[in-house]
Amino acid sequence: MSRPQSGRRPAPAATETPAAAPGSVLVGLIGAGIRESRSPRLHEREGDAQGIRYVYKLIDLDVLGLGVEALPGLLTAAERLGFAGLNVTHPCKQAVIAHLDALDDDASALQAVNTVVLRDGRRIGHNTDWSGFAESFRRELADAGRGRVALFGAGGAGAAVAYALLTLGAGELAVVDTDRRRAEALAEALSARFGAGRVVARTDADGAIAGADGVVNATPCGMAKYPGMAFPARLLRPDLWVAEIVYFPLETELLGRARACGCRTMSGAGMAVFQAVEAFRLFTGRAADPERMLRHFAEM
Numbered sequence: 565m566s567r568p569q570s571g572r573r574p575a576p577a578a579t580e581t582p583a584a585a586p587g588s589v590l591v592g593l594i595g596a597g598i599r600e601s602r603s604p605r606l607h608e609r610e611g612d613a614q615g616i617r618y619v620y621k622l623i624d625l626d627v628l629g630l631g632v633e634a635l636p637g638l639l640t641a642a643e644r645l646g647f648a649g650l651n652v653t654h655p656c657k658q659a660v661i662a663h664l665d666a667l668d669d670d671a672s673a674l675q676a677v678n679t680v681v682l683r684d685g686r687r688i689g690h691n692t693d694w695s696g697f698a699e700s701f702r703r704e705l706a707d708a709g710r711g712r713v714a715l716f717g718a719g720g721a722g723a724a725v726a727y728a729l730l731t732l733g734a735g736e737l738a739v740v741d742t743d744r745r746r747a748e749a750l751a752e753a754l755s756a757r758f759g760a761g762r763v764v765a766r767t768d769a770d771g772a773i774a775g776a777d778g779v780v781n782a783t784p785c786g787m788a789k790y791p792g793m794a795f796p797a798r799l800l801r802p803d804l805w806v807a808e809i810v811y812f813p814l815e816t817e818l819l820g821r822a823r824a825c826g827c828r829t830m831s832g833a834g835m836a837v838f839q840a841v842e843a844f845r846l847f848t849g850r851a852a853d854p855e856r857m858l859r860h861f862a863e864m
């Protein structure tokens with residue numbers, strides 16, 4: 565009597581996605597160097613609180629010895645295993661787009677995706693980084709002036725922050741990046757969407773901050789690996805509001821110095837939590853409790 569050499573059955577086609585069992589949700593995060601990510605605990609605790617069997621797996625490209633070229637295989641595998649969706653981070657936020665069926669309007673405008681919903685054999689890309697920053701800003705700095713804002717960092721996170729600030733009505737956004745072409749490309753792309761003159765690329769931190777109501781740090785400066793600030797502390801003034809998006813650590817040199825100077829401040833926690841709140845909703849179809857997720861994040 566012959567038996568198959570392996571007990572495995574042929575894998576079903578990617579389109580035959582098994583529906584998640586009622587009440588159970590499997591999701592994950594694809595990125596490089598994400599071992600320390602708080603996303604699994606943040607999402608799973610919210611799932612627990614809602615009585616959902618919610619499992620959030622880290623798919624760390626560094627641990628797996630893979631690069632962005634592995635994305636098509638990982639997406640197919642996630643579909644076959646019944647994942648409801650995936651968060652996507654560095655270096656995959658742009659690279660993933662080529663492997664999706666559709667993008668929502670904001671992800672399409674930003675050309676960056678941090679959340680992929682896998683449903684009915686389709687892969688839909690969303691960007692909850694921008695809405696996460698916008699929600700944090702609405703809660704913490706709603707009444708802050710935003711006639712002129714200086715934004716440091718024109719990378720993926722900087723683009724999301726810029727999009728949020730312009731959506732929230734920032735009159736003029738000055739984007740400063742040590743990679744001048746990056747700032748110019750972002751200014752050009754956003755001016756096309758939000759109107760000529762709303763976004764300008766600048767190289768001088770002094771000039772960008774001089775007439776500004778507020779300043780946002782969207783560079784890695786302030787992270788444990790990149791201590792310090794993106795601009796000299798002498799440019800801080802008590803009438804400036806200061807928003808930080810670095811959240812590892814939560815307390816950065818910029819926030820400490822800004823507070824000491826008398827500035828209103830906003831940490832990177834809100835953006836991190838509210839991007840997760842919206843991703844949770846997209847994955848599960850159920851609203852997350854933002855206050856509970858903020859509390860859990862603060863406890864980590």
Ligand code: NAD
Binds near residue numbers: 717743746787
């Ligand atoms: P990135 O590497 O794509 O972009 C960073 C940009 O900052 C680059 O263009 C770089 O040239 C520029 N830069 C570096 N030093 C500078 C300086 N001194 N002055 C001006 N520009 C400078 O990184 P990213 O994905 O955009 O992320 C940036 C940071 O944002 C991360 O380090 C992370 O801590 C944080 N982040 C936070 C959240 C959140 O939810 N709070 C989400 C995403 C990213």
